[in-house]
Amino acid sequence: MSASGTERVTIVVSRHREAVALVAAETAGVEISVLCLAEDDREGRATLDRALKEAGRRGCQVGGAPRTVGAQESGSTAGLLRELRALRPHRVRLQDPDPVHIGYDAERDVPVYDVDPEHAAAALTALSAVRDHQLESGTPVHVTCHRADADEQLGTASGLRYPQTTHWLTEGFDGRLSAFLPSAAGVVRWTQSEPGGAAWRGPELLPGPRLMPGLRVVRDLHGFPHLFALRRTPLKDGGDDIAIVRATQYGTGRPLTPWHSLGSPNPGNRYRSRAIGFPAAAFDATGGLVVFARNFGHGVSYRQQGADGAWTPWQHLRGVRVADELVTVTTGRGEAELFARARDSAAVVRWYRTGPDGTWTEDRAVPFAPRPGSMAAGPEPGTLVFRDLRTNEPCLWWPGATAPVPLGGADGAGPVTGARGVEVDGWAYSLLIRSGSGGACAVGAHAEGRADAGVWWNELGGESVLVPAAVRDRTGLVTLATFTAGAQLAISHRESLSSGFDFGRWHTV
Template sequence: MARATRRRARRGETSREPLPGTDSRPGRAAPVAIVVAGPADAVPFIRSEPVGSVIEVVCLDGGGDAEHRALEAAVTQARRRGCVFPGEPFFLDAEAGNLTGQILDTLHDIGPLRVRTLDPDPVHDDIDRERKLPIVNEPQARGQVARSALRAARRYQLAVGTPVFVDCRRAGAENGLPAEACTRYPLPTRWLMAGTDGRLSAYLPTAAGVVRWTEGATESEGWRGPELLEGPELMPGLTVLRGPEGYAHLIGLSRTKRKEGGFAVEVVCATQYQTGRPVGPWTSIGNPNGASWQKAREVGFPAATFDAAGSLHLFVRNFGHSVSARRQSPKGALSGWETLGGMRTADELAAFPAADGGVHMVARARDARAAVHWYRRDAASGWAEDRRIPVSPYPGSLSAAPEAGAVRFRYAGSNEVCVWWPGAQAPIGLGGPDGVGPVDGVTGADIQGWGCTVLVRGGAGGVAAIGAHPDGRPDTGVWWAESGEPSLVPPAAAFDSRGRVVITTVGADGRLRVARQQLGPSGLEFTRWEVQ
């Protein structure tokens, strides 16, 4: 790959020179734009791209010869496994200013469905004891490029009117991990949800905010969407919950500029009361480190669940790498932030209700292949910590199980899907070591008259895999079958108004795919995928 010099990121000002051995024929998947500070920063992104990806690299500067050699090697390896590079990397003009505008013009030239960039708010490495401020040793250019890429991707999506999915690679993430294992703002595991009228809605985060697909009143009407929901500027992650009243609750992080300087990062939430109607107003739940914006910007992505009394329990990884919790009553009253302390945790939490009405939270440990479990029976009992749980999760795989009081994860040693109930001496293995990411599912599915748990996960090459076991008996084993449909996001499952399991994915073209269970004597069968 020849080194480009100051290639301008302006529409119409440059011609694309395809790399030898690449193929830019029409009909391929939409490109992914990798926007980074220097060539070496692009290497882990390229290595984690799946087979068949169309990759465009955008760099703030050209870097040195060693960086270019590393980039060339990564491109060569990616081409060998079937990835496509339509042209040489873009190198922006850092001295010209308006970095956001340069990236925006580049995105218009590329036309990406996905944008992958660096961490806009890397966590601190040390503390300035005198000024009592965090010290971040990550190069400033990386955060600058990431923040500009987020702004540019938002403006690009608003201009073209189609979803753009953004992934920010967490600073300091281990090399070799797949993208799903080191994202700063995770995609939701449960993003398909039935409303009070039984119709399904799908919610996903994009560069410009949350987009929604809504099921029609009848199957023949199909789905409406994707529709961009009104709201604040959100970071590209989302938590979706179905509350006890049947409403969908959307939880995310907003990042806004402060008049006094710096940026305010807050947990925000909104509620979908009626299917297909506008969501309610986005309200702030705050930040456990809100007294200092320099600390508050490091907050992890929120996890949440409801208890039996209808209170919302929200958890975030705080500045000190422990967990902070806050509770909202059914009437909207907020408790203060409570620091749980204990084991230092990574940016990966799973919250889920207990069978006895309480609340569980499991967090992946920051410094070991382990996890910590917190439990609260009721408001009077307080939180109890258990560090000796037999949970060793592969990064990016923790999720609340469809059964009350259980968590699913991929075992760090083998990538096998597992389920664990608090109090159990060991998790139960469910097979499925191929693929990456979390597992979604539903319980109580009718399969030949038996109540079963149906699971869905990302499989080999991102193809959705579906499995099932009798309700409450994961020890009987799970037989997994590929669905034939690759997905850009973790596949999701829910029941429709007729009690059928519905599986949804997002294809390489950014369009929603839907498959429904076919009830009858033939076992677990689904319709062909319908493109919405």
């Protein structure tokens, strides 16, 4: 937590009325400030004033009246940067810099949107200012970008432009752990000083290009973490191009490789390339890598790299149109599979194949409907964990199961992840980790392969503003990690290698 125990959240929008939904999403205990890049009419200002008063009644602290910065017309970030210096936010909420199109005007050759273009302009201006503020202050600032059409009843995760980062704590080739998280200015990293030790170094801002505020962390067969993100660059004829980029850490604590571009399913077009979804990736048993992304037409495209290092071109998977929620799993046979939430229904679609050269098969018979923003790969091979759309209860499913297995623990929000192979009195257990009530970290466990036998949940405190993470290292030690309201990494270790699920106190890095 910060010294005051309060998380400072700054909401930056185009006009006052656009902040209402984002203010409504904040929970008790946070300090809210609102910055607007242009003046609104009387009704818009009054609507926001009412939302802020309601936030105060439910326990938020309101840091004064909304302020108009005036950067919308000038394009300058100087005034916004001055405000950020004074507010020193831990987290910033923005509008969607790349809204989803609802149609296409063939005559003009442009997409059709149902949101004002100033939303995206405001988000890009604000993101630039927040990046500069983080570089100046040296403190990580977490940024979330929110779609205008999100269902407020389903929580903020349902409308995130970039998915929440899961599995961000990982063991390296030498047994030391690394934590990677996205921030306004790029990827930040914390590094464990010795295997199993309590000392860590960080946060360290890793060099690289200007990235959008999202991150995917995938570990290969040798234990090396690979990072996937989106990079935005200007086009010569105006507009921007967005490409998927990848960097790898081959030595714990050492510099990353350069960020290599994997291109885009819709490259070079100022409208189409901006619409790319956030990538998902997985390694298979041969060491091959497959990368998926939602394309401009709301289908799925993919590229794959063979064990010999050669890449295929982007290819398209025909089938159901999908939303911005793609999750990969690797089965017990070492085959990569993809799950995607449908765009026009509550369904989930699965793509699978036999072998790295097999033909992808679309499976529309997945028997569950997840809460948007809640799907994640489970701790056991081939499993998927999600929150039920109606009940919010975490559930587990694997191909071939007739129905998902409820896991209990319907409080909290966001994805559920975990680690397998946790030994207790000679038996192997799967450990689950999630946010609980009020954002506190909750840990559960079940006999490996027997989630239907029941999960025992225990709240450990350690409130996290991001999805908590867990790793079982090669010695059997289980380490938990959270990211506090004060932008610090917090760590807790399991007290025994072979009995119980007791964890030590949290300590911040």
